[in-house]
Amino acid sequence: MLLAPEITPNAYTTPLRRLLGPGPSDISTRVLQALAKPTIGYLDPSFVGMMEELKALLRYAFQTKNALTFPVSGPGSAGMEMCFVNMVDRGDKVIVCRNGVFGNRMVENVERCGGQAIIVDDVWGQAVDLNKVEEAFKQYPDAKVLAFVHAETSTGALSDARALCALAQRYGALTIVDAVTSLGGVPVLADEWGADAIYSGSQKCLSCTPGLSPITFSDRVVAKVQARPQKSQSWFLDLNLLLGYWGETTRTYHHTAPTNSLYALHEALLALQQEGLEQAWARHKSNHEALKAGLAVLDIRYVVEETSRLPQLNSIYIPQGLDDKLVRTAMLQEHGIEIGAGLGALAGKIWRIGLMGYSSRVENVVACLAALESVLISQGYACQAGQAVAAAYQSYAQQSLS
Numbered sequence: 001m002l003l004a005p006e007i008t009p010n011a012y013t014t015p016l017r018r019l020l021g022p023g024p025s026d027i028s029t030r031v032l033q034a035l036a037k038p039t040i041g042y043l044d045p046s047f048v049g050m051m052e053e054l055k056a057l058l059r060y061a062f063q064t065k066n067a068l069t070f071p072v073s074g075p076g077s078a079g080m081e082m083c084f085v086n087m088v089d090r091g092d093k094v095i096v097c098r099n100g101v102f103g104n105r106m107v108e109n110v111e112r113c114g115g116q117a118i119i120v121d122d123v124w125g126q127a128v129d130l131n132k133v134e135e136a137f138k139q140y141p142d143a144k145v146l147a148f149v150h151a152e153t154s155t156g157a158l159s160d161a162r163a164l165c166a167l168a169q170r171y172g173a174l175t176i177v178d179a180v181t182s183l184g185g186v187p188v189l190a191d192e193w194g195a196d197a198i199y200s201g202s203q204k205c206l207s208c209t210p211g212l213s214p215i216t217f218s219d220r221v222v223a224k225v226q227a228r229p230q231k232s233q234s235w236f237l238d239l240n241l242l243l244g245y246w247g248e249t250t251r252t253y254h255h256t257a258p259t260n261s262l263y264a265l266h267e268a269l270l271a272l273q274q275e276g277l278e279q280a281w282a283r284h285k286s287n288h289e290a291l292k293a294g295l296a297v298l299d300i301r302y303v304v305e306e307t308s309r310l311p312q313l314n315s316i317y318i319p320q321g322l323d324d325k326l327v328r329t330a331m332l333q334e335h336g337i338e339i340g341a342g343l344g345a346l347a348g349k350i351w352r353i354g355l356m357g358y359s360s361r362v363e364n365v366v367a368c369l370a371a372l373e374s375v376l377i378s379q380g381y382a383c384q385a386g387q388a389v390a391a392a393y394q395s396y397a398q399q400s401l402s
């Protein structure tokens with residue numbers, strides 16, 4: 001007798017949601033439809049042509065001429081790991097800026113590669129302090145790499161990537177930049193900054209399905225990796241091997257590329273290019289302003305100061321007396337809206353409202369504020385129904401005048 005499943009499974013139907021958390025974000029119909037195209041071989045000439053377009057679209061998104069620009073077959077964490085396992089040798093000193101959850105993961109990566117992490121800590125919710133990083137370089141001038149998170153999704157803080165890359169160059173170090181949440185939402189300018197390695201994620205401001213990590217490497221990194229005395233400890237993420245599939249000239253088997261996901265990424269990047277990067281950044285800003293106006297009426301405060309606030313990730317303090325879990329559950333069950341909880345030290349203290357990529361739309365801002373008002377009132381919070389929504393509309397009206 002064969003074992004039968006111990007439950008009776010049904011075809012899975014997904015509930016309708018608005019994804020207004022820290023990712024994944026809403027996915028447009030055109031991107032979902034791209035996923036359903038027939039699977040073809042990853043060495044099929046037609047597929048190879050699509051890959052070339054995909055690389056060109058990624059270069060546009062990253063604003064780079066870097067030849068080695070492609071999507072890693074894995075989530076943002078795989079892109080992060082690819083940078084570290086290729087760019088950090090045993091004993092290398094790496095300055096890591098830590099102002100949230102993802103900076104801490106970078107420290108983990110350095111240590112697992114046998115490197116020495118020089119940690120520059122900042123308060124969660126603040127941007128990376130350039131002076132502290134400069135002090136670290138003065139103390140450890142032989143540091144090989146500077147690693148930092150451009151947009152800290154755990155706190156909503158944006159750091160000055162341009163200045164950090166310039167600082168690293170002055171001290172002769174390579175840079176690893178986490179742009180998982182920033183790419184497509186705020187300017188990411190790889191060549192202008194002179195960044196060496198930047199990785200992102202498909203499911204945040206690019207609004208593609210989760211599981212891919214766009215990445216770009218400068219020629220300096222390629223030269224360093226090719227001259228490496230020891231092999232990278234990771235076979236799957238070894239750039240020297242992946243160059244055979246994603247490189248300029250050859251197309252040889254390394255692993256089976258996730259073809260359908262790559263169709264979807266191609267479509268999402270095409271949508272971004274058709275809208276235009278500057279227009280996409282402006283849209284994120286505009287919807288952020290409207291949400292902010294509504295939250296102000298509800299007397300809800302932001303975690304991050306205005307100057308380093310991410311428009312695509314609004315982290316806000318939970319007003320006193322409200323139950324974090326009850327509110328988020330009501331938002332999801334009664335209104336179909338997912339918002340994010342706080343992580344680490346900020347768990348239970350903040351909410352994170354994401355307006356990323358295709359989620360950054362007027363109807364989502366309005367729906368979110370209307371739902372939040374209604375849930376807060378049902379929890380006994382003192383505010384008047386309709387006022388937050390009215391403030392958001394007022395903000396849009398003002399924006400269209402200026």
Ligand SMILES: *Cc1c(COP(=O)(O)O)cnc(C)c1O
Pocket residue numbers: 023075076077078080102149151152153154178179180181201210211
């Ligand atoms: C989401 C995120 C990651 C990790 O991406 P996954 O796709 O979840 O692996 C890394 N860094 C930042 C800043 C993120 O927001």
